[in-house]
Amino acid sequence: MNSNYVVQVQADDFDIAAEYQWLRQNNNHSGAFVHFIGQVRDLNLGEAVQNLHLEHYPGMTEKVLEKIMAEAQSRWQLDCIKIIHRYGDLSISDQIVFIGIGSKHRDHAFDACRFIIDLLKTQAPFWKKETTPQGANWLDAQSSDRNQAQTWLGSDD
């Protein structure tokens, strides 16, 4: 994996300012940078979330994220990409996922970022278990996420 295109799967939190500097280092080519950050929400389907446990499949998570990243590189001109996804026990407003992209073209950066999060949500082997006052339950995958991913994959799925 080229060092300008990095996937990290980790328990530790990340620092967006540091990640932005990473995207900018040795990189005068990119005219545009786009970031996506996902955090743990306080409410899901109307219930108060107390905390979130993220299970994952070590090894496969990295492989899948790298494959998605490579697909993004083949579709758009991207100078640098960092994908970070956490696992383990998280609290409300904790950061879960970071996608950072640098490109010469802002439309490439925006589209690639959307593409990566849309595909990640239906392909990367992570599973969320929420604890609410009513107890703990595994979240269900959403058909809206499947439909969104399908818009990128089209007929060659």
Place this chain on the structure above:
Amino acid sequence: MINILYFARYRELLQQDKEQLSLSDIPCADGNSTNVADLLKLLQTRGALWSELLGDKNCLVAVNQAMRPLDHEIVDGDEVAFFPPVTGG
């Protein structure tokens, strides 16, 4: 040997995160090579819960850490994982 992994709700309900099976323990439909469907059929004979979870059409399968369809061949040394639809991001 085949390494079998279970994740998330399946792991919790089946009370098992991993196990090993010998390839020769898996009856194969065509008498020649073994595939994911053959393994699933065997696992489902363990009982109603196994049948309900692993027989669900939404059950996902990965072989050597890549998603595969039910007709994908399994060979000695493979890692096969069963899990529900993913919810990351």
